[in-house]
Amino acid sequence: EIVLTQSPGTLSVSPGERATLSCRASQSVSSSYLAWYQQKPGQAPRLLIYGSSSRAAGIPDRFSGSGSGTDFTLSIIRLEPEDFAVYYCQHYRSSPPRYTFGQGTRLEIK
Amino acid sequence: QVQLVQSGAEVKKPGSSVKVSCKGSGGRFNNYGINWVRQAPGQGPEWMGRIIPMLGVPSYAQKFQGRITITADKSTSTVYMEMRALRSEDTAVFYCARGEDFESWGQGTLVTVSS
Numbered sequence: 652e653i654v655l656t657q658s659p660g661t662l663s664v665s666p667g668e669r670a671t672l673s674c675r676a677s678q679s680v681s682s683s684y685l686a687w688y689q690q691k692p693g694q695a696p697r698l699l700i701y702g703s704s705s706r707a708a709g710i711p712d713r714f715s716g717s718g719s720g721t722d723f724t725l726s727i728i729r730l731e732p733e734d735f736a737v738y739y740c741q742h743y744r745s746s747p748p749r750y751t752f753g754q755g756t757r758l759e760i761k
Numbered sequence: 762q763v764q765l766v767q768s769g770a771e772v773k774k775p776g777s778s779v780k781v782s783c784k785g786s787g788g789r790f791n792n793y794g795i796n797w798v799r800q801a802p803g804q805g806p807e808w809m810g811r812i813i814p815m816l817g818v819p820s821y822a823q824k825f826q827g828r829i830t831i832t833a834d835k836s837t838s839t840v841y842m843e844m845r846a847l848r849s850e851d852t853a854v855f856y857c858a859r860g861e862d863f864e865s866w867g868q869g870t871l872v873t874v875s876s
Contacts, residue, residue, distance in 0.1 A: 686862055688806075695856050695866035696806060707864060739805055743861060748820045750796070750808035 653677055655740050655753035663761040664730055672725040672756045674740030679720045684743040687716055687725045690755075691736045699738075700725065727758075735760050763788035765795075765857050765867035772873045773847050780843040781870045783857030790838040791815045793860045797831060797842045800869075801853040809855075812840060847874045 654677040664670045674685070682703035688696035698707040700716035703723055713734075715726045727734055740753040768782040783795060796811040810821035814833035821829060830843045840857060852874045857867040 688863070690806075695858075695869055696863070697866070698862055698864050701862040701864075707862070741806075741863075748794070748811060749822070752806045752808070755805045 657753035657756045661757045665761045670727045674723040676721045686741045688739045767867040767870045770871040778845045783840045785838040795840040796858045798856045799853045
């Protein structure tokens with residue numbers, strides 16, 4: 652079973668700066684099935700990135716995803732106050748269907 | 762865009778069962794997978810299983826196999842998740858989410874298991 656490890660656990664960044672979040676898979680995975688989600692307190696997670704680098708509908712271009720194999724990155728430039736939240740990466744396997752989430756990175760205001 | 766509306770919060774006794782519903786509106790529902798995700802307090806999301814209403818065959822995460830049942834009612838665009846033998850550690854928010862990429866989510870249903 653694939654394990655996703657996110658780092659760091661907590662990231663402190665100032666508004667207007669750039670944040671880089673990491674997601675490492677325990678074995679090589681298809682980049683087509685790697686997604687990122689944002690979750691704010693009391694809300695459901697929201698899809699940001701799918702297919703490792705494609706932005707979901709309505710997601711600003713300040714958010715970008717990259718990576719392949721075992722190492723994936725979510726980058727957020729020009730951090731806005733509303734970007735401070737918890738971020739999860741997720742891997743999907745199609746047959747049989749299986750989804751695995753990372754443990755999350757908390758992005759906090761420095 | 763499809764909206765998912767879940768049933769309300771529940772308080773259950775240990776050993777009992779709970780059935781949570783997820784109703785879709787505003788778009789195509791039956792052709793896409795509807796997933797169930799559990800999120801315990803302060804924890805990350807955990808995939809439980811899914812069903813494609815048009816096909817009606819569920820898939821379950823190994824951890825939940827045998828303890829949950831996911832069903833779909835195509836006529837009302839509603840998917841259900843029933844969990845049995847509840848224990849205190851099942852206290853969590855349960856979400857439904859649509860599609861392979863979970864592009865739409867329900868608002869969540871808090872299930873509290875307490876004696």
